[in-house]
Amino acid sequence: MPMSMTQPFIDNSGEKDYQTKIQQIATTLSNWQGPIVLISHVDPDGDAVGSSLALKRALAALGKETKLPLVPPRFLEFLVQENELSPELKVLPDNCLLVVLDAADEARAVGAPLSSAAFTINVDHHGTNTRFGDIACVQPSRAATAQMVKDIIDASRTTWTAEIATPCLTGIITDTGNFRFGNTSPDVLADASELIAKGVAYAELVDQLQIRHPDYFRMLGKVMSTIEFPLNGLVAMARITGEMRDEIGPSDDDSDDYVGLIRYAEGTQLAIFLKDRGDHTKVSVRSRGKVSAQAICLELGGGGHVAAAGATVQADLGETRRRALAAAKKELLRQGFKLD
Template identity: 45%
Template sequence: MSAQNDALSSYAQAVQTVAERLRAHPGPVVVLSHENPDGDALGSVLGLARALRALGREVFVPMEVPRYLRFLVQEGEVIPALAEWPRGALAAVLDVDNNDPTRVAGADLAAFDGPVVNIDHHGTNRRRATALLVDPSVPATAMLVADVVDALGAPWSEQVATPLMLGLNTDTGSFRFDSVTPRTFETAARLLAHGARLGWINDNLNQNPRSYYLLLREVLDTMEFLYGGRVVLARVDGAMLARAGSTWEDVESYVNLLRGAEGAVLAVMVKDYGDRVKLSLRSRGGVSAQNVAVALGGGGHVPAAGASLPGPYAEARQQLEAAIAAELHRAGLEGAGTGALAE
């Protein structure tokens, strides 16, 4: 119990330190997250930015928001990537390790010499910042931001609570993943009490353009069932997008569809850009998507991770297969056999 109390005390202190740094900074705050932002990245950024603005602070949010999340963004709330940093700025980096500037989008963090606040829930975070709040035990960065908003003393409103609910909802798979804890529901209840529009969020997330379904038809034709059906893989390339009149944004949710295949413990969605390959990974049943991603130079969480590989797909496929085989062996599933299942 003492260790648990110490952990809670340490967490509370980190929340207060981050909030005090944000509250005391006299200049503008630039709120950033990772490239290709997901619901947790956008929700965390908007939740914190709106809370700071409610306190009268000058806030910049440079972000390219994907189509499927634009329903949450208000007119003029986000701006294009910064060409230069505002004088006297503080950088608040959310849902990504600030020590990996190649993944931080919206501004050149490597060229920034001012204070940095980092709020994140990835276990691979290297924990280096002026003020730091990192907790891999929580399923979404939005949960951490909610505690920071409380510590800031910012006024709660539907406009602050709803984006944080988006982050919590999306990173837990609508509260279906094993990462969900009693604390997750406690945070969700707080956000609902502050007016978060959960039903509205889900209704908007479930709407897809025609191109999404035209592309999905092509993607399903590429599906492979490997290792006795324990691994499900599909691929998309630029030619498929052109035929469907689609964009890369339409691909984002396909990996979760693959994960739903009965008997699958690992789902892999391959984005084939020609000169490079990007992988989205989802896992269950003791298999770690994170281990596969890390072996390929990427990162993420145990059930959800990703990696990017240079070169053509044929080369990346060999590396991917080696990483998958190693992880299945570690999980005691190497006896499942290899190769695609017969129809």
């Protein structure tokens, strides 16, 4: 999930500890004699897929036995080479090192059971990360987990190739919204520049990353017909209903784009996107300035970054809309906005 530079959870005192942990992780991975399994979060995004593909390729280059149980969204399938992914693992192999990437807590990590790992490494940039695992390296000042993976690979003996750099850069591109979000720091651009210099076909990559199935555009038309601007126009809100999905098909795996799009409606501080899943509703929130999408989603039982957060609400769309608006109102009032 993308994030903002303005984080209440940032701990900048930890940069030295961070570098120490990165080195410790690189050493642990290099010295590990058993299999290494990499997993990431449910509904994997560009950072989850990019981070895990980059690290898997770097470890494979070191001669490590690796497994990556992952189902990427359609628009990221082009990154994957043949036989690179595994089906979900019901049990972990013996003496297995498990690397969990971009997942803020154990419940969000999918692909393999966490309990039977011989050793667990947690690498993430979500401030809300629960710090699970034998080594937990959490650095909210990083725009993407892929940036942290770059640090791990830099600290290891791996020689960078375009095949490793391309997914790594993908994580940075997608979590910064193509270098448009507030988390696009000089460090992010320096890391991206370094990765491009490893031989990434940059223009081709960013072009490919925007390509979507025709159904995406059919769905976009329907989504835009649901747009509303409640709370004095400070909120842009849209939805995908079960009926829309029945009509267009289920390929809405990129629908996070929609919330980013409506966020650009003039005068809005918040974009809220609701996805009807029958017995539950998924909520994606994006915010601007000091307004916290994270505060709203924490109120709804979810989490994320200040500028971009999400929640799964065990209620139908109508009830979820009511709760999301109540949380949005509370946050807007907290930030000093006047509401009728």
